[in-house]
Every structure is written in C-alpha cells, then in structure tokens.
Amino acid sequence: MPELDRIATTLGAECDPDDTLTDILPALRAQHPVPLVVTRDDVIQGTVGLEVVVDAFGGDLAAVLVGAVMRPAPLFDVGESVEEGVRAMRKAGAAAVIVTESAGGLFSRQRESHPVGMVTDAQVLATIGKNVTDKAPMKILAGHRDLGFNVPVSPCQRNCPIKQDIATYVDYVSQGRYVDSWTVIHETNPFPSMLGRLCNHPCETDCKRGWDPGEEPVTIRSIKRFSTDFAFQQNLWIDYKIAPSNGHRVAVVGAGPAGLTCALDLRVQGYDVVLYEREAKVGGLLSTSIPPFRFDHRQLQWELDMILATGIDVRTNANVGEGERDIHVSDLVAEYDAVFVSIGMMKGRILPIPGHDLPQVTDAMTFLRQISYDRTPEHFPIGGRVVVVGGGAIATDACQSSIKLGAKEVWMVAIEPEDRLPAFGNELHEAKEIGLNIKCGVIVKEVEADDQGQLAAVAFAPLQPMEFDPLSGKLIFASVKEVEGAERWTVGADLVVFASGQIMEAPGDPVPLTQRGLVAADRAGHTGVDKLFCGGDCVQGPSFIVDAVGWGHRVARSIRESLGDASAPGERIYQTIVERTDDHRQSEVFARTEPAILEAAKRYDMSECELPWSDREAIVQSIRCFQCDSVHHYDTAVCVLCGACDDVCPEKAIDVVVFGEDRERSSGGETMVCRTSGGDPLSGGYEGEIYINYDRCTNCRICEDHCPVNCITFERVRFVDDTMRVVEKPRITVDLPLVAVH
Numbered sequence: 064m065p066e067l068d069r070i071a072t073t074l075g076a077e078c079d080p081d082d083t084l085t086d087i088l089p090a091l092r093a094q095h096p097v098p099l100v101v102t103r104d105d106v107i108q109g110t111v112g113l114e115v116v117v118d119a120f121g122g123d124l125a126a127v128l129v130g131a132v133m134r135p136a137p138l139f140d141v142g143e144s145v146e147e148g149v150r151a152m153r154k155a156g157a158a159a160v161i162v163t164e165s166a167g168g169l170f171s172r173q174r175e176s177h178p179v180g181m182v183t184d185a186q187v188l189a190t191i192g193k194n195v196t197d198k199a200p201m202k203i204l205a206g207h208r209d210l211g212f213n214v215p216v217s218p219c220q221r222n223c224p225i226k227q228d229i230a231t232y233v234d235y236v237s238q239g240r241y242v243d244s245w246t247v248i249h250e251t252n253p254f255p256s257m258l259g260r261l262c263n264h265p266c267e268t269d270c271k272r273g274w275d276p277g278e279e280p281v282t283i284r285s286i287k288r289f290s291t292d293f294a295f296q297q298n299l300w301i302d303y304k305i306a307p308s309n310g311h312r313v314a315v316v317g318a319g320p321a322g323l324t325c326a327l328d329l330r331v332q333g334y335d336v337v338l339y340e341r342e343a344k345v346g347g348l349l350s351t352s353i354p355p356f357r358f359d360h361r362q363l364q365w366e367l368d369m370i371l372a373t374g375i376d377v378r379t380n381a382n383v384g385e386g387e388r389d390i391h392v393s394d395l396v397a398e399y400d401a402v403f404v405s406i407g408m409m410k411g412r413i414l415p416i417p418g419h420d421l422p423q424v425t426d427a428m429t430f431l432r433q434i435s436y437d438r439t440p441e442h443f444p445i446g447g448r449v450v451v452v453g454g455g456a457i458a459t460d461a462c463q464s465s466i467k468l469g470a471k472e473v474w475m476v477a478i479e480p481e482d483r484l485p486a487f488g489n490e491l492h493e494a495k496e497i498g499l500n501i502k503c504g505v506i507v508k509e510v511e512a513d514d515q516g517q518l519a520a521v522a523f524a525p526l527q528p529m530e531f532d533p534l535s536g537k538l539i540f541a542s543v544k545e546v547e548g549a550e551r552w553t554v555g556a557d558l559v560v561f562a563s564g565q566i567m568e569a570p571g572d573p574v575p576l577t578q579r580g581l582v583a584a585d586r587a588g589h590t591g592v593d594k595l596f597c598g599g600d601c602v603q604g605p606s607f608i609v610d611a612v613g614w615g616h617r618v619a620r621s622i623r624e625s626l627g628d629a630s631a632p633g634e635r636i637y638q639t640i641v642e643r644t645d646d647h648r649q650s651e652v653f654a655r656t657e658p659a660i661l662e663a664a665k666r667y668d669m670s671e672c673e674l675p676w677s678d679r680e681a682i683v684q685s686i687r688c689f690q691c692d693s694v695h696h697y698d699t700a701v702c703v704l705c706g707a708c709d710d711v712c713p714e715k716a717i718d719v720v721v722f723g724e725d726r727e728r729s730s731g732g733e734t735m736v737c738r739t740s741g742g743d744p745l746s747g748g749y750e751g752e753i754y755i756n757y758d759r760c761t762n763c764r765i766c767e768d769h770c771p772v773n774c775i776t777f778e779r780v781r782f783v784d785d786t787m788r789v790v791e792k793p794r795i796t797v798d799l800p801l802v803a804v805h
C-alpha cells in the first residue's frame with residue numbers, strides 16, 4: 064500500500080465551529096467528497112463532511128452548529144503507511160486524517176504539527192478499489208476488510224471472475240428491489256442478459272448453500288437473468304457519468320466482450336476510445352457465433368447500445384492485420400497512447416484428412432457465423448443429412464442449429480464416450496430431445512465423395528478405451544488409439560461440419576505470439592511491447608464470456624496505470640453504504656430450481672429456448688441465499704462477553720475469548736468482530752475479544768436471537784460511486800451496416 068503522502072489531497076476549505084450547516088453547505092457541495100477543515104485560531108479542531116448534513120436533513124440546518132457535529136481529525140506524518148492512517152481514523156471515529164509535514168529529514172517519524180494535506184476514508188477506499196478491478200465493489204469490500212471493518216467476502220463472489228456482488232443483488236431480488244439488483248449487477252457486468260443465461264457460473268460451483276451434502280447451490284445465474292428481464296421490460300437504461308476528457312486516446316481492436324468491457328471502463332474514466340472491428344456488427348462471438356435460440360437478441364442489442372452510447376468511436380468492417388487494405392497494429396501503436404488487442408479465436412479448424420477440401424465440408428465457426436447474419440449456411444441440405452465432428456459445446460450449437468434449420472438427420476460424432484463428452488449435459492439432452500443422433504468412441508478418418516466429386520459419407524475408426532486427466536477431467540490425447548483391424552463406421556452425409564477447435568489469426572507485428580499460437584501477454588494484458596496490451600480468448604485460449612469481461616476490466620486498469628492515471632478523487636462521489644440485512648428466512652425450506660425449457664415440440668425454430676421466471680420463482684430462489692456477505696455487528700458498549708453466542712452457534716463459527724479464562728478457541732475464525740471490557744479489572748472485571756469464522760457461518764442469526772443483552776445485529780457494507788444512473792431508455796438509432804463485407 065502507498066504511504067499517506069502519495070494519496071493525500073490538499074487541505075479542503077476551512078470553516079469555524081460556530082458556523083451553521085446552512086453556512087457551510089455550498090462549500091461542502093463544491094468539494095465533496097473532501098470534508099471541510101474546522102479550525103479556530105489556526106488550530107485544526109476537526110473535519111466536517113457532507114454526511115453530517117445528510118444526517119441532519121429534515122431538521123433545521125441553520126440551527127445545527129459545525130462544532131456539535133464535526134468529527135475528530137487525527138494528525139499523521141506524511142510518511143506513515145495508509146494502514147496506520149486508517150487505524151487512527153477508525154479509532155477516533157474520524158472521516159479523515161490530517162497529514163503533517165515530516166520533521167527532521169527523510170527517515171524521521173517524528174510528529175510535526177504543520178498540516179500539509181488530508182486523506183479521507185473515501186480516498187483510501189478508492190485507492191484500494193483501483194488496485195483491483197475498477198468499479199468492482201468486491202475490491203472495495205476487500206478494502207473494508209483491510210481497513211479492519213470485518214467485512215466477509217462471500218464464496219460466490221470470491222470465485223466470480225468479475226467479482227459480482229452476488230449476495231447483494233440476490234438479496235435485492237428477495238426484497239422485490241429488482242431494479243436495484245440489476246444496477247448492482249451492472250457495476251461489474253455490462254452483459255447481464257448474456258451471462259444470466261449462458262455463464263458457466265463458477266460462483267455456483269462454490270456457493271456456500273451447496274457445501275452441505277444433499278444441498279444444492281443458489282441458482283445465481285438465473286436470478287441475474289430475472290433482474291435483467293425486468294429492467295428490459297421496464298425499458299430502463301444505464302446512463303454512465305463520463306469523466307471529463309483526460310486527453311488520452313486508446314485503440315481497442317476487436318469488439319467482443321473483452322474489448323467492449325475495456326472500452327467502456329476507459330470511456331467512463333474520460334478516455335477517447337476508438338474501437339476497430341472487422342465484422343459488420345459488434346459483440347464478438349456473442350453476436351457472430353452463439354446461436355439465436357440460446358439468448359434474447361433484443362437484450363444483447365440493448366446492452367451493446369448502452370456501452371456504445373457512452374461515446375465510443377466504433378469502426379466496423381475494419382480489419383487489423385498485415386494485408387494491403389488492413390489497418391496495421393504498428394500504426395495503431397504509433398498513433399495512440401495505448402492499444403488493446405482482443406481479437407478472440409474466430410477461425411474454425413478443419414482436420415486435414417482425405418476429402419477435407421470438398422465444397423460441402425465446413426467448420427463450425429464459419430457455419431455459425433453465417434447463421435448469425437440470418438443466412439442459411441452455404442451448401443446447407445434442408446431435408447438432408449449433417450454430420451458434426453466434435454463433442455463440445457460448439458458442436459452442440461452446430462447440431463441444434465442444423466436441426467432447427469431443417470436438416471432431416473443430424474449426427475454428432477466424437478472421440479470421447481458419451482458420459483465424458485465436453486459438451487454441457489443439459490444442452491446435449493435438449494439436442495437429443497429434438498432428434499440429435501450421437502456416435503461416440505470413434506475418430507474421423509476420411510470424407511468420402513461420390514462419382515461426381517460430391518460429398519457422400521464420412522468414415523470413422525473405432526477407438527480403444529481412453530484415459531482422462533483425473534484432475535481436469537480432460538481427455539489425454541496420447542491415450543487415443545484405434546482398435547487395430549476394426550471395421551470403419553461410415554455415415555452418409557450431405558454436409559460435414561468440423562467442430563474441432565478454434566484458431567487465433569495473428570494480426571502481425573509487433574503482437575508477440577506463444578508457441579501454442581496464442582498472443583503472449585500476462586494476466587493484466589502486458590505484452591512487453593510499449594503501449595501494446597492484449598487479452599481475452601486470443602491470450603487465454605477458448606474460454607468463457609465472463610473470463611473475457613474480466614480481461615477487459617483488468618486491461619483497462621493496466622492501461623490507466625501505464626498512463627499514470629491516478630483517478631482524481633473529486634470527480635466521483637464515493638459512498639459507503641451500511642445496510643441492515645434481513646433476518647433469517649428459513650431458507651432451507653426451498654429446493655433449487657432452474658428455469659424451464661420450451662417444450663421439445665416448440666424447439667424446431669430459432670426462438671429462445673429458456674423460459675423466464677415468474678416473480679415468485681425468482682424470490683423463492685433468492686431466499687435460499689445465506690447472504691454470506693453479512694457481518695456481525697457487536698455493540699461493544701453493551702456486550703458483556705458472556706459467551707452465549709459461542710455456545711449456541713450450530714456451526715461452531717464463533718469464539719468468545721475472555722482474557723484470563725481458559726475458553727477453547729475452536730472456530731478457526733480470524734475475523735475479530737468485537738473487543739471490549741467491563742467491570743473493575745482488579746475485582747471481577749473482564750476483557751476479551753470475539754472472532755468469527757465466516758467460512759463456517761451460515762448467517763442463521765441464532766446468535767442474534769440468543770444474545771441476552773441484545774448486542775448483535777447484522778450488516779452489509781457496500782461501497783458505490785455515482786458512475787451509473789438508471790433512466791428510461793432513450794430513443795436511439797443504430798446506423799451500423801447490417802451486412803458483412805467479407
């Protein structure tokens with residue numbers, strides 16, 4: 064963490080303890096979130112911020128004197144660490160520390176009383192937040208934790224690549240606050256309609272509700288979809304507050320989720336962003352590959368429009384490469400302050416077996432791209448036979464699309480046995496319901512032509528049993544061996560679609576490549592080439608939408624850091640919100656459910672398959688959440704360290720430690736929630752601390768109910784800025800060309 068002098072601002076305007084809140088309001092408004100310094104006879108008495116005015120609102124502001132509501136202002140040497148400053152702030156109940164000049168040279172820690180600046184709590188939180196993912200409240204929560212506010216980070220949020228504030232948005236749905244829920248989701252996720260349907264949901268994998276045997280995780284993904292459906296139906300829109308231009312220009316190459324997220328983050332921070340996209344539309348694989356029946360196109364367009372409406376300069380049909388008519392990366396690096404290359408892995412692979420060059424052989428990426436432009440793919444046999452080679456999620460999409468486009472017989476043919484196919488089980492099941500045939504345990508050998516040189520059939524060789532990596536579950540290719548002398552399995556075909564991998568098309572110098580043919584960059588997007596950043600699938604290999612969004616956030620931060628952008632605290636209104644969280648609601652009563660799928664008979668066209676939830680379904684499912692972000696608040700003035708909470712906790716999550724007493728400390732918790740003392744220490748007084756293990760706590764509130772002095776409440780701490788405003792959707796016209804030019 065930096066030292067105080069690195070984040071200190073100059074002292075705010077001054078006021079007198081005898082001023083009234085009405086007197087100081089204009090000055091406070093002008094410099095919020097920096098508080099006014101309260102001085103008398105040139106001696107600092109304290110600070111006063113806008114929060115005291117908010118508290119006093121509704122009363123007579125002219126009757127409240129600053130001296131009565133001001134907060135203390137501890138003095139701290141400029142060289143002290145931020146942690147020390149924060150500790151002093153908390154101890155004194157202050158909102159800022161006054162930073163004083165160092166006395167006696169560079170290494171002196173001797174206090175001097177001459178004030179040179181101040182550090183506010185909002186600034187500290189903003190600094191911590193900036194270090195992780197911009198606008199991600201979790202980082203801020205981490206900040207609270209670092210600040211000693213004892214805020215637990217829920218397991219789902221820890222596991223989410225974009226650190227969605229899940230417990231909060233799920234809780235808001237349970238309270239009927241759907242728009243608030245949608246807004247919280249948007250803090251780190253510009254594509255909730257897509258991720259609410261298609262996310263691989265690593266959050267659910269680690270949801271505490273699913274930790275117990277027999278229990279299943281909260282349906283987090285679908286709750287996200289529910290809030291987003293609601294906001295869409297209400298015609299809502301996020302109006303981003305754009306910081307004043309900072310004069311920096313950034314080029315983003317590739318308008319997939321990684322590029323668009325990065326462009327949005329930078330635009331909101333006042334950068335001029337130019338987005339180069341070689342397709343005729345933006346969205347990357349979301350709009351050019353994932354087939355229409357898996358999401359709601361109108362909602363994707365709405366989310367793309369909200370991003371572009373921030374003023375990003377979009378240049379479609381602009382290919383970045385080494386060709387004569389291409390835009391060259393080296394020129395972009397020379398022209399812009401930073402360049403972000405996020406070109407994905409857009410090209411499909413066709414295995415080089417005999418017959419692979421027949422006209423009726425294609426790859427899944429080309430096939431799905433053509434469908435995305437509302438075209439029937441070339442050589443598509445309506446009423447005929449399609450063979451898809453591959454057993455992954457993209458193969459399933461190609462198979463289902465073929466059935467929906469009118470093929471009579473569709474085969475998925477894969478190396479792995481059916482129970483080890485990499486495709487998602489539910490999607491495979493859905494595809495089988497509408498007629499998909501599956502052949503497993505064979506490897507493709509030849510595409511056979513008839514006498515006229517037209518495709519006739521595909522031949523496969525049977526395989527011996529194969530091995531899988533016990534950890535990742537992935538197929539070990541070295542174990543793939545044909546059964547010697549076995550007869551080939553041949554299937555008639557009018558079109559063959561290879562879904563056997565994706566290729567990254569290198570955009571040319573100076574983009575560095577790895578031996579695997581991906582772009583070489585670290586997790587923050589640095590490439591080692593000055594001003595050049597890369598991220599998303601083109602660096603990571605084929606992954607998931609949520610990973611790409613994470614790349615976008617991280618690279619935006621790297622670009623800002625590289626350009627020395629320490630966001631000016633005066634530009635945003637930062638707010639720390641402490642909410643009382645609701646009482647325990649018998650959440651174990653309900654079982655996990657997922658949205659229903661359109662019945663099979665209605666799934667033979669491109670309409671969306673997943674059905675929306677009713678309010679009741681969404682509320683019931685959100686009530687299953689433990690709200691793992693809730694923190695115990697012990698009133699230290701009331702707590703008598705009786706140990707009742709420790710005794711009743713069914714999860715053994717609490718340790719009440721009374722100094723001098725031999726109480727077992729068994730919870731494993733390190734989060735100290737209370738330190739208190741009482742009585743006379745010489746004759747029966749007590750002093751001690753209370754620790755919680757938040758990995759154990761299920762927020763059941765039994766401790767709260769059984770506390771004899773009623774000193775426990777539960778709170779959630781959030782940190783928000785004023786970047787987003789929810790408004791009614793404006794009328795906008797999209798004048799992007801509708802047809803691809805290549």
Ligand SMILES: Cc1cc2nc3c(=O)[nH]c(=O)nc-3n(C[C@H](O)[C@H](O)[C@H](O)COP(=O)(O)OP(=O)(O)OC[C@H]3O[C@@H](n4cnc5c(N)ncnc54)[C@H](O)[C@@H]3O)c2cc1C
Binds near residue numbers: 352
């Ligand atoms: C069929 C299919 C289904 C999928 N389903 C899911 C799913 O259900 N859930 C999930 O989480 N993920 C899914 N994915 C994966 C997900 O779509 C990707 O991981 C994600 O889109 C990667 O984002 P990105 O921004 O890195 O790249 P992309 O989305 O690939 O975007 C790259 C962009 O760069 C542009 N571009 C490429 N080269 C150039 C160039 N030379 N010049 C200019 N522009 C260029 C491209 O046109 C594209 O717009 C699926 C992928 C496919 C193919």
Ligand code: SF4
Binds near residue numbers: 230
């Ligand atoms: S119970 Fe709720 S807060 Fe806890 S991990 Fe699951 S979704 Fe997250």
Ligand code: SF4
Binds near residue numbers: 766
């Ligand atoms: S809320 Fe329940 S599980 Fe958590 S500490 Fe209190 S009694 Fe234990």
